[in-house]
Amino acid sequence: MEEKPGMEAKPGMEAKLGVAAKAGMEEVARPRPRDRIVVTARDLFHKHGIRGIGVDAIVEAAGTNKMTLYRHFGSKDDLIVACLHKVAGEADAIWDLLDEKYQTDKLGELHAWVRLAADCVVADGRGCDMANAAIELTESDHPARRVIEEFKTAQRNRLANLCRAAEVTHPDLLADALSLLFEGARVSRQSVGAEGPSARFVRMAEAIIASFGKQPAERASKTASDIERGA
Amino acid sequence: MEEKPGMEAKPGMEAKLGVAAKAGMEEVARPRPRDRIVVTARDLFHKHGIRGIGVDAIVEAAGTNKMTLYRHFGSKDDLIVACLHKVAGEADAIWDLLDEKYQTDKLGELHAWVRLAADCVVADGRGCDMANAAIELTESDHPARRVIEEFKTAQRNRLANLCRAAEVTHPDLLADALSLLFEGARVSRQSVGAEGPSARFVRMAEAIIASFGKQPAERASKTASDIERGA
Numbered sequence: 001m002e003e004k005p006g007m008e009a010k011p012g013m014e015a016k017l018g019v020a021a022k023a024g025m026e027e028v029a030r031p032r033p034r035d036r037i038v039v040t041a042r043d044l045f046h047k048h049g050i051r052g053i054g055v056d057a058i059v060e061a062a063g064t065n066k067m068t069l070y071r072h073f074g075s076k077d078d079l080i081v082a083c084l085h086k087v088a089g090e091a092d093a094i095w096d097l098l099d100e101k102y103q104t105d106k107l108g109e110l111h112a113w114v115r116l117a118a119d120c121v122v123a124d125g126r127g128c129d130m131a132n133a134a135i136e137l138t139e140s141d142h143p144a145r146r147v148i149e150e151f152k153t154a155q156r157n158r159l160a161n162l163c164r165a166a167e168v169t170h171p172d173l174l175a176d177a178l179s180l181l182f183e184g185a186r187v188s189r190q191s192v193g194a195e196g197p198s199a200r201f202v203r204m205a206e207a208i209i210a211s212f213g214k215q216p217a218e219r220a221s222k223t224a225s226d227i228e229r230g231a
Numbered sequence: 232m233e234e235k236p237g238m239e240a241k242p243g244m245e246a247k248l249g250v251a252a253k254a255g256m257e258e259v260a261r262p263r264p265r266d267r268i269v270v271t272a273r274d275l276f277h278k279h280g281i282r283g284i285g286v287d288a289i290v291e292a293a294g295t296n297k298m299t300l301y302r303h304f305g306s307k308d309d310l311i312v313a314c315l316h317k318v319a320g321e322a323d324a325i326w327d328l329l330d331e332k333y334q335t336d337k338l339g340e341l342h343a344w345v346r347l348a349a350d351c352v353v354a355d356g357r358g359c360d361m362a363n364a365a366i367e368l369t370e371s372d373h374p375a376r377r378v379i380e381e382f383k384t385a386q387r388n389r390l391a392n393l394c395r396a397a398e399v400t401h402p403d404l405l406a407d408a409l410s411l412l413f414e415g416a417r418v419s420r421q422s423v424g425a426e427g428p429s430a431r432f433v434r435m436a437e438a439i440i441a442s443f444g445k446q447p448a449e450r451a452s453k454t455a456s457d458i459e460r461g462a
Binding site: 047048049051052126127130131132134135136138148149152153156173175176177179180181182183184185187188190191192193196197198200201203204207208211212 | 278279280282283357358361362363365366367369379380383384387404406407408410411412413414415416418419421422423424427428429431432434435438439442443
C-alpha cells in the first residue's frame with residue numbers, strides 16, 4: 001500500500017535502497033490470526049475502499065471467522081485503525097532505510113525521496129491509504145482520524161527535517177510544497193491515470209527543489225525568500 | 232460543491248469576481264423534482280461520501296420518492312454521474328467568469344486563480360467531489376470514471392492555456408505543478424485540517440509561479456528549462 005510524504009515498504013524499494021529488510025521476516029512463514037486479519041483487511045481496503053469491504057469478506061479471505069476477528073478487534077473501526085498503524089509503521093521503516101543509506105549526503109537523500117515518491121505514484125493506482133481513509137471516513141470523530149492526522153504531520157515533519165539537514169534555503173516551504181505535490185500526484189493518478197500530470201512528478205519536484213529549495217549563492221533567491229518572510 | 236483545478240461556484244466567489252451569477256437564478260424559487268434530487272444528492276454525497284449515502288436518504292431529504300428518482304435516473308450510478316456533471320458545469324462557469332474579468336490581464340487571471348483555489352481549500356473541508364469520487368468508486372469500469380477523467384483533464388488544460396496566455400516560460404510544467412499542488416492541498420485539508428500545509432497554498436503557488444513560471448529575462452532560467460527539455 002501506502003504512503004505520503006512517506007511511502008510503501010516493499011521488496012522492490014528495499015532492493016533499490018540496497019538494504020535488506022530486517023523486520024518481521026521470521027513471521028512470514030506462519031502469520032498469527034491477528035496478523036493475517038490485518039494483512040488481509042489492509043489489502044482489501046486498499047483495493048476496494050474501506051466502505052466497500054465488510055467484515056464477512058475479510059474473515060473469508062483471511063481464512064478465519066467473525067468470532068476470531070472480534071476477539072482481536074472490538075469493531076471494524078478498531079481493525080481500520082490497526083491497518084493504518086501498519087501503514088504508518090512501514091512508512092517509518094522506509095524513512096529509516098533512507099536515513100541509514102544517506103547518512104552523510106542529505107541532499108542525496110532528498111533526491112532519493114523524490115525518486116521513491118515517484119515510484120509510489122507510478123506503481124500504485126490506488127494511492128495513499130491514509131489519504132483515502134481521510135476521504136472515506138467522513139465522521140469527524142472517527143478513531144482513524146487521529147491516526148491519519150498524526151501520521152501525515154509526522155511524515156511532513158520528517159521531510160522538513162531532511163530539507164533542513166540538506167541545508168536547503170527554505171526547508172519548511174519546500175517540505176510543504178513537496179508534501180502537497182506528492183499528495184496531489186497520488187490523487188491525480190487515481191483520477192486521470194498514469195499518463196496525467198502525475199507522470200511529471202519527478203520533473204516538477206526537482207524544479208521546485210532547484211528553484212526555491214537549494215539556491216546557489218550567486219543566484220538571486222529574492223522571490224522565495226520574500227514570500228517565506230511575508231508569511 | 233467543487234473543483235480542482237477548477238473550483239466551486241458559490242456566491243462569495245462571484246461577488247469576489249465582481250460579476251453577477253447569471254445561470255439558474257430563475258429556477259431557485261421552485262426547482263423541478265429532477266433538479267431537487269441532483270442538488271440534494273450532491274450535497275449528501277459531498278458531506279457523507281458517495282458510499283455513505285443510499286437512495287432512501289436522498290429521496291427523503293429531497294422530499295420525493297424512489298419511483299420519481301428511478302424515473303429520472305435509472306440507477307444510483309446514473310445519479311452520481313448527473314451530480315458530477317453539475318460539478319463540472321459550475322467549475323466551467325467559474326472559469327468563464329475569470330476569463331471575462333481578466334480579458335486583457337492573463338497574468339492577473341493566473342494570480343486570481345491561485346486566490347480562488349486557496350479560497351476553495353480553506354472554505355471546504357471535504358475537498359474536491361471529483362477526486363473524492365475517484366477514490367470512493369474503485370471499480371475501473373464505473374460510469375463516473377470517464378466523467379472524472381475528462382473533467383480533470385479539461386481543467387488542467389484550461390489552466391495550461393491560461394499559463395500560455397499569461398506568457399509564462401514553462402506553461403505546461405507550471406499547469407501540472409499548480410494542478411497537483413491544488414489537488415494535494417484539498418486532500419491535505421481533509422487529512423490534517425486547515426492548519427496543515429494547505430494553509431500555505433498561496434505562498435507555495437506564488438513561489439512556484441515566480442520561480443519557474445514567469446522568469447524575467449535578466450534572471451537565469453536554466454534550471455527549469457533544462458528540466459523541461461529533459462522530459
